[in-house]
Amino acid sequence: MGTAPAAASESDPRASVRTRVFVVGAGIMGSGIAAQSALAGCAVTVEDVSEELARRGLDNARRALDSAVRKGRVSPASRDEALANIDTAIGLRRADAAQIVIEAAPENLALKRTLFTELEAAAHPSAILATNTSSLPVTSIASGLRDPGRVVGLHFFNPVLQMDLVEVIPGLRTRPEVAEAARAFARRLGKTVVDSRDSPGFVTTRALAVLVNEAAWMLYEGTATREDIDTAYKLGFRHPMGPFELTDLVGLDTALAILDVLWDGFRDSRYRACPLLRSMVAAGKLGRKSGEGFYSYPAPPPPAGAAP
Secondary structure (H helix, E strand, O other): OOOOOOOOOOOOOOOOOOOOOEEEEEOOHHHHHHHHHHOOOEEEEEEOHHHHHHHHHHHHHHHHHHHHHHOOOOHHHOOOOOHHEEEEEOHHHHHHHOOEEOOOHHHHHHHHHHHHHHHHHHHHOEEEEEEEEOOOOOHHHHHOOOOHHHHEEEEEEOOOOOEEEEEEEEOOOOOOHHHHHHHHHHOOOOOOEEOOOOOOOOOOOOOHHHHHHHHHHHHHOOOOOOOHHHHHHHHOOOOOHHHHHHHHOHHHHHHHHHHHHHHHHHHHHHOOOHHHHHHHHHHHEEHHOOOOOEEOOOOEEEEOOOOO
């Protein structure tokens, strides 16, 4: 087990026995990070811009934990303890109580820069500010902050409770002790840590983008059906999911945004997004979150407590 990041002094409002984690963004990734942190005994607040979105994030965390119980990965008692460790917040006012703040907002550089400017003001000065970006340079996200040295990339994978890997990406200004605290936090959650230089896409996203884009080009060119391409990837390479199943899970808009980041960063034809991806995103076919992507999905249940 790793040590808690940025230990709080007795005089600061974050002082407690348990590590306090503030997750910004209650989407699939944010709720998964919240569930994993809560399982490790952290006190977790998951935040979003509205009560409905924050409540939906808590519901997503509950469903992820329920699934882990059904698969025998988590005991019912541990699930119940984890859920008791999670609460919700609207806005960033309670960020100052956390020892580590993890941003899990959409993959948009301008949005993330704005968020980190607000987080620098809202979070405690000694708190670690981590971004779950899967492709954007951490140095760019932290640019413009008074103290970019406290920002680090902490890239989790979806579904968080099932995926054992976390990438740690120090920016050019990240202090070594901040990066090491991020590694210790990830290990405390039971994850295996790999380090990456702050280059667009890091290790995993850069490799995955080519895999997904090539599958889209094959479908676009009529090489094979979506089902046969997915089956070929799964049985031929022992991948747990086919590229279209995976893209629907991640979100076609996210996949397209990542390819655009890689194209901007490298100008390499491998990252030129397939026109099929662009047309599907333009049509609102974003994958599971919209109910339709390469495949169709049932509508998600409404958040608990929502009006009928």
